[in-house]
Amino acid sequence: MKFELKQHFQIESARYLPHLPPEHPCSRMHGHSFKIVLTLVGPLDPVLGWVIDYNDIQSKMQPLLAQLDHRVLNEVPGLENPTSELLAKWLYDHGSQHLEGLIRVTVAETPLTECSYPA
Numbered sequence: 001m002k003f004e005l006k007q008h009f010q011i012e013s014a015r016y017l018p019h020l021p022p023e024h025p026c027s028r029m030h031g032h033s034f035k036i037v038l039t040l041v042g043p044l045d046p047v048l049g050w051v052i053d054y055n056d057i058q059s060k061m062q063p064l065l066a067q068l069d070h071r072v073l074n075e076v077p078g079l080e081n082p083t084s085e086l087l088a089k090w091l092y093d094h095g096s097q098h099l100e101g102l103i104r105v106t107v108a109e110t111p112l113t114e115c116s117y118p119a
């Protein structure tokens with residue numbers, strides 16, 4: 001019996017996308033309030049009746065998010081081209097080392113767009 005959990009986070013970060021032509025607005029330094037959703041899947045703890053304490057997800061993600069929040073993403077190793085796609089992959093690759101059951105990271109750079117990794 002497996003359950004799926006989601007936990008939402010938000011970070012404020014600056015970025016520019018270095019491979020775009022100069023006339024593209026995203027080639028210039030700008031900021032986003034990135035919404036991040038982690039999806040975890042796991043079995044129920046038979047005694048506690050939950051998959052994982054949301055506080056544990058929070059504390060395990062905190063060091064990673066601290067590397068991104070109120071920073072220039074381009075300066076973070078591995079995020080030299082910080083598209084939402086590559087940010088989702090970076091969060092998944094690093095987050096899955098600490099969070100058992102992490103199956104997906106979704107990044108929304110605006111209220112109208114989002115992308116997930118892995119698909």
Ligand SMILES: [Zn+2]
Binds near residue numbers: 026030031032
């Ligand atoms: Zn942008």
